[in-house]
Amino acid sequence: MNNKNINDLKLKKMLKKYGDYGVENLFTIPTVSDIHYRFGEEEPSFCCKEEAPLTDFASIQGCKGYYPSNEWAGEKTRNGYYTINNGNIYTEEFIGINPDGNLEKYYKQDLKYGVRVVSQFSCINQQNYSLSSNNNLLTYGEYSQFGPSICLATILELFYLNSLLPETGRVFTELSFQNDVNYQLKHNHVRVIKHVEYQFLGKKYIRAIGHFYGANITLTNDITVKRPDNLLWLEVTPIEWIISEKKDKIMSKNILVAGIPYFKNIKINNVKETFYSLNYFLNNIFAKEILQEPNNMHQIIEVDDRILNKMDKQLTELCNKHPYLINKEEVVRMMREILLERNHNGIQRVKKRR
Numbered sequence: 001m002n003n004k005n006i007n008d009l010k011l012k013k014m015l016k017k018y019g020d021y022g023v024e025n026l027f028t029i030p031t032v033s034d035i036h037y038r039f040g041e042e043e044p045s046f047c048c049k050e051e052a053p054l055t056d057f058a059s060i061q062g063c064k065g066y067y068p069s070n071e072w073a074g075e076k077t078r079n080g081y082y083t084i085n086n087g088n089i090y091t092e093e094f095i096g097i098n099p100d101g102n103l104e105k106y107y108k109q110d111l112k113y114g115v116r117v118v119s120q121f122s123c124i125n126q127q128n129y130s131l132s133s134n135n136n137l138l139t140y141g142e143y144s145q146f147g148p149s150i151c152l153a154t155i156l157e158l159f160y161l162n163s164l165l166p167e168t169g170r171v172f173t174e175l176s177f178q179n180d181v182n183y184q185l186k187h188n189h190v191r192v193i194k195h196v197e198y199q200f201l202g203k204k205y206i207r208a209i210g211h212f213y214g215a216n217i218t219l220t221n222d223i224t225v226k227r228p229d230n231l232l233w234l235e236v237t238p239i240e241w242i243i244s245e246k247k248d249k250i251m252s253k254n255i256l257v258a259g260i261p262y263f264k265n266i267k268i269n270n271v272k273e274t275f276y277s278l279n280y281f282l283n284n285i286f287a288k289e290i291l292q293e294p295n296n297m298h299q300i301i302e303v304d305d306r307i308l309n310k311m312d313k314q315l316t317e318l319c320n321k322h323p324y325l326i327n328k329e330e331v332v333r334m335m336r337e338i339l340l341e342r343n344h345n346g347i348q349r350v351k352k353r354r
Contacts, residue, residue, distance in 0.1 A: 027282035050101030054080030063114035063258030114258035141290025165198035168294035
């Protein structure tokens with residue numbers, strides 16, 4: 001690899017001394033040789049842009065990002081910071097990619113770096129993926145990624161508040177810091193959060209809370225997340241993976257998770273694990289949960305006038321809570337459209353709910 005364009009002397013030494021560090025597991029994170037750097041002259045595993053889209057789920061976990069320089073023209077998706085499997089896990093120095101696709105070093109305390117997931121192509125279950133028409137992309141598994149529109153997020157919240165959203169039976173686990181990041185780092189603790197999945201109009205969603213450490217962020221649906229913010233819904237959608245040039249590896253197109261540092265020992269529910277927490281999460285939690293099968297996808301939701309009147313009051317309260325976010329007229333219009341098409345989307349208007 002040609003490092004002549006790397007100006008940071010310490011970064012050069014890290015690349016030379018430690019090379020590609022990886023773990024022998026189903027899922028890991030990219031290495032230097034996987035990414036097509038602008039300064040590199042060797043052929044990488046993945047001939048794709050170094051920049052990676054930042055999902056809303058990774059954003060609320062602390063991953064930072066911004067719109068590409070001179071490229072934003074109405075595009076909602078930002079590029080994010082993500083880590084690569086290079087560096088010294090003992091001195092806790094790592095190398096990451098910034099939203100412009102450039103290398104920079106960081107330390108485990110900096111949680112703005114998210115994760116693009118990598119796997120050997122031969123390791124994934126062939127029955128669970130589908131290839132794109134040009135064979136450069138495949139979909140494998142499902143995960144919470146981006147938020148729905150503000151109107152739909154508001155309607156989801158109204159149905160949730162009235163216990164009308166059927167659960168699919170799937171649960172997605174988040175490993176997250178509590179408020180005091182330095183304390184959690186010192187004591188090697190992470191917080192385990194379980195996100196229940198719900199179905200609505202044939203699609204799947206989770207209701208989340210922003211646990212990031214820092215300033216408020218605005219998601220791709222223009223919702224500004226505060227701690228806590230109860231109007232945060234994310235859609236669970238298929239994960240897109242980029243296939244390497246040699247067809248031997250896959251890498252997630254998007255930055256999927258964040259906020260999980262490389263601890264040598266972690267405690268999950270007070271049980272000590274001798275894994276790095278990111279490695280533990282990717283191979284013991286993420287790998288299983290993305291392949292869960294949903295249930296109750298065709299369950300009918302019954303709505304009566306009493307519930308609708310209650311929702312109207314709750315909508316007024318939400319509008320007062322988020323005066324610059326929710327447009328009541330637009331939400332009511334969408335709700336009417338949903339009710340008019342109830343025979344097609346699984347919602348049934350009844351005189352009295354059973």
